[in-house]
Amino acid sequence: MRLSRIIMALAVGLAVVAVPTAAGAAQPQPTPSATTDPPQPPPYPPAAAQLTVNRPTIYLGETVTLTGTGFGPNETVDIVVSVAPLAAPAAGQAPARRSDGSTVAMAPVAFHASAAPSFTAFTNAEGRFTRNYKPTVEGLLTFTATGRESGRSASTELRVLPPRQPLPVTGDSLGTPMKLGGGLVAAGALMLLMTLAWRRRQRLGGAAR
Numbered sequence: 001m002r003l004s005r006i007i008m009a010l011a012v013g014l015a016v017v018a019v020p021t022a023a024g025a026a027q028p029q030p031t032p033s034a035t036t037d038p039p040q041p042p043p044y045p046p047a048a049a050q051l052t053v054n055r056p057t058i059y060l061g062e063t064v065t066l067t068g069t070g071f072g073p074n075e076t077v078d079i080v081v082s083v084a085p086l087a088a089p090a091a092g093q094a095p096a097r098r099s100d101g102s103t104v105a106m107a108p109v110a111f112h113a114s115a116a117p118s119f120t121a122f123t124n125a126e127g128r129f130t131r132n133y134k135p136t137v138e139g140l141l142t143f144t145a146t147g148r149e150s151g152r153s154a155s156t157e158l159r160v161l162p163p164r165q166p167l168p169v170t171g172d173s174l175g176t177p178m179k180l181g182g183g184l185v186a187a188g189a190l191m192l193l194m195t196l197a198w199r200r201r202q203r204l205g206g207a208a209r
Helices: 002-026 171-208
Strands: 050-053 057-059 064-069 076-084 114-122 129-133 139-147 153-161
Touching: 050 139, 064 139, 064 153, 114 129
Parallel strands: 050 153, 057 153
Antiparallel strands: 050 064, 064 129, 076 114, 076 139, 139 153
């Protein structure tokens, strides 16, 4: 009798413990919120577009190469060119000089940028392009490249100086060629005299025999 009571008491205790557990499992679990979830890393930002020129200063009539990077893959890039006059040198500074030593006249003028003919370039799969450009005007040129699909933009500048002037002909530059030519003429005259003397000697020797 006692054994049956003990078994009954154990069964009742287990039932009492199991009822709250089952009730808790039946309740809906709270969904994770944005505040409790671990933060996601931001997407990797694309590299900024860049535009460079292989020579910062050239003379009118020369050609430069523009290089663009960081644009969209396989897209058309519009390149707009604006032109501003070259500024005069600051007070106390020497004027710009060409490679031959002559100075470049740069009169002070108001800054009024004008537009030069624009053109296009095409990027490869990496968003890179190269484009040759031959300026037709003097001044400070600003190139602004903008991708049609990506909208990315970049700029660079180029100074275009007046055309190169030929080196002036001076007395020193003429002296060396004239001296060289005079020496060659003198050597040729000496060889001619020696040839004539040798022939005359041969003739006199033959007559004496």
